[in-house]
Amino acid sequence: MDLMQALRTTGAVREFTDEPVTDAEVRQVLEAARFAPSGGNRQAWRVVVVKDPERRRQMRDLYLTGWYEYLAIGAAGLVPWAPITDRTAEDSAAERAAQMGPPAGDPGGFAEQLDRVPVLLVVLADLRSLAAVDRDLKRYTLVGGASIYPFVWSILLAARAQGLGGVITTMHCREEPAVLDALGVAQGWAVAATVALGHPAREWPTRLRRAEVDQFTALDRFDGPPLGDS
Secondary structure, eight states: OOHHHHHHHOOBOOOBOSOOOOHHHHHHHHHHHTTOOOGGGOOOEEEEEOOOHHHHHHHHHHHHHHHHHHHHHHHTTSOTTOSSSOHHHHHHHHHTGGGOOOOTTOOOSTTTTGGGSSEEEEEEEEGGGOOOTTTTSSSOOOGGGGGTHHHHHHHHHHHHHTTOEEEEEOGGGGGHHHHHHHTTOOTTEEEEEEEEEEOBSSOOOSSOOOOOGGGTOOSSSTTSOOOOOO
């Protein structure tokens, strides 16, 4: 597949057919994704391929806790867990999360059926190997993820090239201690993302909706004019 086409059409896929994905196909995806860049080429990731049915149900239940919080906070008009936000309003909304869930008899959506997705990958990050140069700034730290998320995104691009679709989700981070315990993860590792993969249940989009370049670029200053095409 042409790279530019892949970049323009690799959207989030949360609905899959019942067609299985073999271990060999997963291995092919990871074989390509492993060439992603990382700080110092330390490749500070480890992937747990979750196949055991009971462990998958654990992953689903741990996901749902955060998912219902996410819905409740969003319904209150807030960006869930934004580093800069109204914490009081957020806490109030999160308290209502326990009352949320699919209606009786409704199987729910992606979150409620997470244990049934064809492939479930939990991507872990080695905290001893991340050059988080913003670690000591007096704000939320995010730079360390630059050594992990290119790999995670490469998983989706490699899957797209094989006709597979998927989605990156970080919801398991809300229950990280329990997730690490369930997967037998050693100390010093963190949950970076969970990736769900499978054969898409719908047609691929021909064009994703995103902001135009003029809307997010500026010359020389934050409030400068947008980048032109000269």
